Amino acid sequence: MTLKVGLIIGSLRKASYSRRLALALGELAPAGLAMKELAYGDLPLYNGDLEPETPQPWLRFRAEVLASDALLFVIPEYNRSIPGGVKNAIDVASKPTGRNCWAGKPALVVSQSTGPLGGLAGSYALKQALAAVNCATMPHPEVYLGRIATLFDGDGPLVPDTRDFLRGVLASYETWITRFVPR
Numbered sequence: 001m002t003l004k005v006g007l008i009i010g011s012l013r014k015a016s017y018s019r020r021l022a023l024a025l026g027e028l029a030p031a032g033l034a035m036k037e038l039a040y041g042d043l044p045l046y047n048g049d050l051e052p053e054t055p056q057p058w059l060r061f062r063a064e065v066l067a068s069d070a071l072l073f074v075i076p077e078y079n080r081s082i083p084g085g086v087k088n089a090i091d092v093a094s095k096p097t098g099r100n101c102w103a104g105k106p107a108l109v110v111s112q113s114t115g116p117l118g119g120l121a122g123s124y125a126l127k128q129a130l131a132a133v134n135c136a137t138m139p140h141p142e143v144y145l146g147r148i149a150t151l152f153d154g155d156g157p158l159v160p161d162t163r164d165f166l167r168g169v170l171a172s173y174e175t176w177i178t179r180f181v182p183r
């Protein structure tokens, strides 16, 4: 059985490193993982007053999260935290009360930054929010990719060492998912 992985790319920039990394992860993933991007850029900001006439993008996003066996977040760090759009997406799919779409889903967080710390603080902020919505984030191996610009061969692929590292991470992730989703 193929496992459906909902992919959340934490940057809306066209030339985003997070997006390039996410595409590379899709190529490196074991055959049993099928990744599908879950777009969140069109979600109105969460406001409980909108629930009675639920915005269509909220309904779509909630259904996509529910249909995913697992989640993969690839994010940059923004001001020692996560991009606001990603937080909004988490909030939207955690409501209305009693219908939290994230509950019990296994997740992997990959952070990157052009700086040396690899988005460590952003990764921790995301893991904290995911714990609050009862998502089971893989604890190890941790993935913080610092100086991301140097990890690509110019405009080309990831450098071989990083590819090898990520292949190992993805193998662990597949094992992690199968703890929650029987095959």
Ligand SMILES: Cc1cc2nc3c(=O)[nH]c(=O)nc-3n(C[C@H](O)[C@H](O)[C@H](O)COP(=O)(O)O)c2cc1C
Pocket (backbone or CB within 6 Å): 010, 011, 012, 013, 015, 016, 017, 018, 019, 075, 076, 077, 078, 079, 080, 081, 112, 113, 114, 115, 116, 117, 118, 119, 148
């Ligand atoms: C609003 C904003 C805040 C940022 N804050 C941080 C930060 O706190 N720590 C850090 O290492 N990088 C920070 N950065 C840099 C980004 O994390 C870095 O450029 C990242 O590679 C961008 O990812 P992207 O190419 O996927 O958009 C920030 C960038 C932006 C736009």
